[in-house]
Amino acid sequence: MRAITVYKTSIASVQPTAKKNGGVAMKRIATTVGLALALSSSAALAAESSEAINNAAAKVAVNLCSSCHGPAGNSISPTFPKLAGQQKMYLSAQLRALKDKSRSDPEAHDYMWGIAATLDEALVDGLAGYYSSQTPATGKPGDPALIAQGKHLFENGDDSRKITACVSCHGANAEGNTIFPRLAGQHAAYVVRQLQVIQTNLRKSSVMHGLITELKLTDMKAVAEFLQSK
Amino acid sequence: MRSIEPFLPLKALCSGVLLLVALPHAHAVPSYARQTGQACVACHISFPELTAYGRYFKLTGYTIGDRQLFPVAVMAQASYNSIRNNDDGTGSGASVINNRNNDAVFSAASLFVAGKATDYLGGFVQYTYNNVSSSTDANGITSLKGHSGLDNSDIRLVGKYAGSGSQEPELIYGLTVHNNPTVQDVWNSTSAFGFPYTASPFAVNPAAKTQVDNTLAQQVAGMGGYIFLKKSIYAELSFYRTADGAFSFFRAGQDTATPGAVARLRGYNPYWRLAWNHEWGPNSVMVGTYGLRVNRYPDNSMPSTPTDQYTDYAVDAQFQSVSGVHTYTAQAAYIWEKQDYKASFPAGGIGAGPVPINATNNLQTFKVKGTYYYQRKYGATVAYFNTTGSADAGLYAPAAVTGSANGSPNSTGYIVELNYLPIQNVRLMLQYTGFTKFNGGGTAYDGVGTRSARDNNLLFANVWVAF
Numbered sequence: 001m002r003a004i005t006v007y008k009t010s011i012a013s014v015q016p017t018a019k020k021n022g023g024v025a026m027k028r029i030a031t032t033v034g035l036a037l038a039l040s041s042s043a044a045l046a047a048e049s050s051e052a053i054n055n056a057a058a059k060v061a062v063n064l065c066s067s068c069h070g071p072a073g074n075s076i077s078p079t080f081p082k083l084a085g086q087q088k089m090y091l092s093a094q095l096r097a098l099k100d101k102s103r104s105d106p107e108a109h110d111y112m113w114g115i116a117a118t119l120d121e122a123l124v125d126g127l128a129g130y131y132s133s134q135t136p137a138t139g140k141p142g143d144p145a146l147i148a149q150g151k152h153l154f155e156n157g158d159d160s161r162k163i164t165a166c167v168s169c170h171g172a173n174a175e176g177n178t179i180f181p182r183l184a185g186q187h188a189a190y191v192v193r194q195l196q197v198i199q200t201n202l203r204k205s206s207v208m209h210g211l212i213t214e215l216k217l218t219d220m221k222a223v224a225e226f227l228q229s230k
Numbered sequence: 231m232r233s234i235e236p237f238l239p240l241k242a243l244c245s246g247v248l249l250l251v252a253l254p255h256a257h258a259v260p261s262y263a264r265q266t267g268q269a270c271v272a273c274h275i276s277f278p279e280l281t282a283y284g285r286y287f288k289l290t291g292y293t294i295g296d297r298q299l300f301p302v303a304v305m306a307q308a309s310y311n312s313i314r315n316n317d318d319g320t321g322s323g324a325s326v327i328n329n330r331n332n333d334a335v336f337s338a339a340s341l342f343v344a345g346k347a348t349d350y351l352g353g354f355v356q357y358t359y360n361n362v363s364s365s366t367d368a369n370g371i372t373s374l375k376g377h378s379g380l381d382n383s384d385i386r387l388v389g390k391y392a393g394s395g396s397q398e399p400e401l402i403y404g405l406t407v408h409n410n411p412t413v414q415d416v417w418n419s420t421s422a423f424g425f426p427y428t429a430s431p432f433a434v435n436p437a438a439k440t441q442v443d444n445t446l447a448q449q450v451a452g453m454g455g456y457i458f459l460k461k462s463i464y465a466e467l468s469f470y471r472t473a474d475g476a477f478s479f480f481r482a483g484q485d486t487a488t489p490g491a492v493a494r495l496r497g498y499n500p501y502w503r504l505a506w507n508h509e510w511g512p513n514s515v516m517v518g519t520y521g522l523r524v525n526r527y528p529d530n531s532m533p534s535t536p537t538d539q540y541t542d543y544a545v546d547a548q549f550q551s552v553s554g555v556h557t558y559t560a561q562a563a564y565i566w567e568k569q570d571y572k573a574s575f576p577a578g579g580i581g582a583g584p585v586p587i588n589a590t591n592n593l594q595t596f597k598v599k600g601t602y603y604y605q606r607k608y609g610a611t612v613a614y615f616n617t618t619g620s621a622d623a624g625l626y627a628p629a630a631v632t633g634s635a636n637g638s639p640n641s642t643g644y645i646v647e648l649n650y651l652p653i654q655n656v657r658l659m660l661q662y663t664g665f666t667k668f669n670g671g672g673t674a675y676d677g678v679g680t681r682s683a684r685d686n687n688l689l690f691a692n693v694w695v696a697f
Contacts, residue, residue: 063390066398067286076509114267118296
């Protein structure tokens with residue numbers, strides 16, 4: 001975000017000069033060269049700035065986020081979600097929701113509001129980029145019967161209970177897509193907890209609310225077991 | 231917090247004033263919550279027991295979050311205390327152990343300055359006002375009065391190292407300056423932040439306690455260095471000296487004038503700690519060892535005498551399984567102490583110091599506790615403790631309530647505690663401590679009257695708030 005701001009500011013400062021001196025050839029050339037220089041320097045600044053943000057984000061991830069979310073976002077405790085390989089748009093949207101406190105489930109309040117408040121916009125995007133580019137750990141084997149039950153629900157939903165197939169948004173391999181989170185490999189206990197807080201409106205999710213009203217705890221546990229195994 | 235030495239009561243009674251009642255344990259630092267923006271439960275199972283993240287926060291010098299302009303917090307406790315038998319058995323005028331028995335009292339309040347100073351420097355300093363400090367004058371008249379002083383404090387300078395390509399710090403290292411051996415530790419199996427996390431200000435405690443078990447609290451200055459390698463190996467070496475001179479801040483409020491009142495150590499005394507930590511899923515386990523060797527002047531007012539030597543070796547372990555619904559934790563510690571009365575034994579006692587019959591003694595303490603919390607709100611804890619050691623009638627002489635008929639330090643008991651935290655800053659507690667053996671006996675243990683160990687059983691209902 002910071003990089004884009006620099007770029008826009010540079011163009012705005014050059015354009016009025018070009019219009020004002022439009023009739024004079026030399027000045028046009030000079031303006032063109034100036035514009036080109038300004039653009040290239042903006043691009044360089046943007047690249048440099050982008051690298052700086054990535055470095056800053058990596059530093060925060062390594063020194064702070066890793067204390068709960070584990071190395072490269074592969075957390076150990078199921079209280080904290082795995083972030084490795086998570087969708088970038090989902091991550092930045094969640095960080096912003098935690099920052100402006102519109103995500104208000106108990107764990108968001110207890111653990112993340114304070115941390116997210118310390119992140120500026122550039123870091124939010126930088127961290128989203130950092131975690132989305134990390135390699136997720138392989139899934140954890142679980143109860144085969146439960147996994148099969150969860151797989152069926154994930155892929156087919158249940159029309160009789162108006163439960164939409166998860167696969168339609170979260171992808172065939174639960175890899176997620178844009179604002180729909182990756183669920184593959186996620187801690188089962190975390191998935192169950194999120195389904196519970198969304199179902200009980202403790203966590204806002206306009207898409208999910210209507211789709212899981214009939215989901216029972218046994219369904220949640222099955223689908224979570226399946227996702228954790230992927 | 232400061233223990234009462236086994237040999238101290240009679241001496242001090244004779245010599246003047248004695249603070250019979252130790253300050254209750256006191257820990258909880260909401261200013262950290264303001265600094266990190268996180269809730270108490272991020273760092274605490276329930277205060278002061280630390281979660282894995284709480285341990286990380288402490289080891290990194292309390293530096294996570296934004297520095298606060300006023301990094302202060304306050305804490306207060308009010309309690310109802312009921313000892314099973316409040317009559318000390320002497321039949322004299324001052325025959326009541328606690329003249330506020332079966333009564334509600336405001337016990338203590340603390341002010342904390344706690345937080346980060348820079349990204350590498352942080353700590354906490356606690357100042358506590360004890361409203362029910364008990365003092366006995368030269369005429370044997372006991373009264374309650376207010377007393378304030380510095381409580382547990384810890385200041386750290388820290389660093390982290392992550393090698394190239396590493397996605398988390400591989401090494402955390404730091405220096406700490408503090409005023410109680412084990413106050414710097416991050417596992418709750420050690421003494422300073424061990425169970426019970428707070429106890430009745432009117433509790434009658436067994437006479438014997440090892441040096442590393444809060445005996446030197448707020449009387450010494452400790453300084454040391456530690457490393458935490460790959461969240462797996464913790465190693466620390468610290469040294470303790472008397473908190474005098476430039477370090478006197480660390481024992482502010484202590485009675486340094488009365489002979490026998492505070493500990494005075496010779497030189498710098500080593501403390502070591504090695505622990506193995508492992509985390510998997512919602513669980514963590516620690517197995518460790520720690521120890522302390524101190525050369526202590528028998529009488530703090532006589533610093534030119536030889537010293538007695540106490541060496542403590544301890545093994546400890548902790549298990550935690552933490553989640554939002556069901557949380558289980560357990561801690562255990564075994565401390566073995568060798569007491570070498572190099573000074574006191576040949577001299578037959580020095581000043582207000584101990585008068586041991588044996589040249590050397592040993593003392594062992596075993597403690598174990600298990601806790602369950604539902605939704606981090608409703609908790610129950612059961613604990614067992616057992617102290618054994620060599621009998622020494624010089625150290626553990628007959629005396630009403632606090633003495634021993636047979637010179638033995640052996641004491642055994644249990645604690646059952648129920649907790650309810652309506653909000654994270656408020657803890658309502660009901661704690662019952664029971665003794666099956668006290669200072670060497672189950673019945674007529676004190677060598678004066680017919681007092682039984684279970685006469686010291688105590689019900690403690692406490693309201694503990696921190697903001």
